[in-house]
Amino acid sequence: MTASTPFFRLLLAAYMVLASTLVEAQPVVLPLERSLALTVSKEGNERQYVPIAAHVAVYDSLKQGSRVPDLPTALRDSLRRRLIGASKEALSEMQGEFVVSAQLFFDEQGQLSHFFYSLKPFFLQRFDDLFREKLPALLDRESLRVPPGGRARLSMTYYVRNYLRARSGGDTTRMTPEKALAIRDSAAVKILVFSGLGLEKVPEVVYRFPNLEELHLQYNELSEVALDLRRLPRLQKLDLTGNQLTEEGLTLTRNKSLRILNIQRNAFTNVPVAAQHSRRLVSLWIGHNVPHSLGKNSFRGLRKLEDLNLYNAGLLEIPTSIRKLRRLKTLDLYYNELTQLPPALARLRHMEQLAISHNRLETLPEALGKLQKLEKLYAHHNALSTLPTALTKLGKIQMLDIGYNRFEVLPEVVAQLHSLHELDISYNRFSEIPSALPGLKTLKVLHLRGNPFIREKPVALYAPLISQMQAQATEVYY
Structure with a gap:
């Protein structure tokens, strides 16, 4: 319809x-x-x-x-x-x-x-x-x-x-800088939210809160941020999403406290040096900026990083220097212009979630088979028609999303993923429902929508196999 x-x-x-x-x-x-x-x-x-x-x-x-x-x-x-x-x-x-x-x-x-x-x-x-x-x-x-x-x-x-507003004895404060000046028990405040206030500079009042753990400054008009983290020794999370910052406009003193840095939706063309001054950083979100390319020194000093978000950054390639991020567990490369993945990804042996959807990938490297801790692989909206045989080594893979690609037959490697819980092969080019699907005994969710056999074949031709999957407690969407 x-x-x-x-x-x-x-x-x-x-x-x-x-x-x-x-x-x-x-x-x-x-x-x-x-x-x-x-x-x-x-x-x-x-x-x-x-x-x-x-x-x-x-x-x-x-x-x-x-x-x-x-x-x-x-x-x-x-x-x-x-x-x-x-x-x-x-x-x-x-x-x-x-x-x-x-x-x-x-x-x-x-x-x-x-x-x-x-x-x-x-x-x-x-x-x-x-x-x-x-x-x-x-x-x-x-x-x-x-x-x-x-x-x-x-x-x-x-x-x-939406955050909880400060209450008596609470540790979260969302208000204007003027109201922050009136807080009596400044030592009790751990989370400070100055979002969407049109600020053009960081209020000096932030330094009144020695136990501050999170500082939220997203969606203001900040073009320069210079924070002396020696005066905020417990700051673990800094959110600067949606400002006007460039590499030159962000300055952070060297520190050992900051764990999470969100600088999405600014005007960065590379990973700022300020991020590299936070040697214990575990999460860096730099998506929705305009890097287009990253240099060989982009990840210097970020060896403890576990979560890297490069969503919608216009990237044409990933530098081989990414291999230095040995502790990386989550890598988000959604909505870029990648035509290939570097073999250097094989060095990221702690990777648990890899998101490479909405790119221009026609093949995936055999090196992905070395990511033996990988649990989730999102590769939908690409131009894939095959999968590397080395993926059979992914003994912990639970989620595989290869929807919106060019598969005409189900790759044999999929039938050998015996820990798979969810499989999405929607909107590909399958003219027949893959007969190997019932062999995936651990599968809990299966997505089949938008394939030719759904649109062109009588339901009676593929209904028995779907019924068989449902009898195995697999939820099927078709």
Whole structure:
């Protein structure tokens, strides 16, 4: 069933009528996808979500004839801050971190008319229900405007972080710098959140809290950050996501306390030297920057690193110097431009999770077989048609996602992965359901959607094998 069928045309017409009656009061808010289950893992991986066809049809209809305006940076940033504020309020009952991918549509007068979104991670259905119920009334159409000149659309992705506010005897404080000055028991504060305040410099007040363990400065206007960590000897986590920092703009004194550094969505072109001054760093997130290439010294001084996030960094290749990260357990290379992986990855013997989805990979190296602690391999949205035979050595692999590739037959190596719990081969080129699947006795979840045998063959031809899998307590999505 497609968006061109009479059913969807009728549904689309109904939505447009509904939109016309509501648009004067508040924007129409619609999710673009749903989770495959009511509860999913905290990783919120893309494979766990499917489009909501009716809402996508409305989105596609509005997209036709709409323009993408070239907005001044100040206006775009103002819109982002207002959206973050409204989203925080809508999710105020929920504690945690969320990412909202939003598609905004504006009418001829420049006012917001439709807000389409994807909300991740998706822990429970009520998260999405609450967001959809509360958000429309919080989106102020008078302030959420673009210059008039025809229907327009914008794409925005932003984080929503809801933390517990300080209470008597509590150790978490989320407030303005002015209010932070009034705190009497500064020694009790361990987490300080100055997010989305439009700050242009780090408030000096942060040094009032000698026991500070986490400092959150995300989504401000910081172009320079110089922190003397000798005055914050217990600081373990620093979040600078969504500012305007470059390598020259970030200065951290040498320290042995910092463990987690998040510098996503800035303007870094390489791993900053400031990160290398934190010799005990275990987690570095530098995604959504513009490195494009990393130098041979990019990872100098980061030998204790266990978690490296290079999501959407425009990388064309991974430097061989990555082999120095011997303790690395998680490597995220989603949404880059990689055409091959370096053999140096074989030196990362502690690797447990490797995410290489949304690249341009046509083959994977045999060297991956040396990652014998690997538990999860995400390789969907590439151009793979084979897998290296050395993967049979991955005795701990539990999750293999090779959806959205070019497989025509199931590689023999898959049938030999006897610890596999979840397999995703959706949207490949299988003309027949792979007969080897029932041999995967430990499999708990199997994704088959979007393959030719699903679209072109009678259900009776593949239903018996699916029934056999289900009899083995495997949940099958097809």
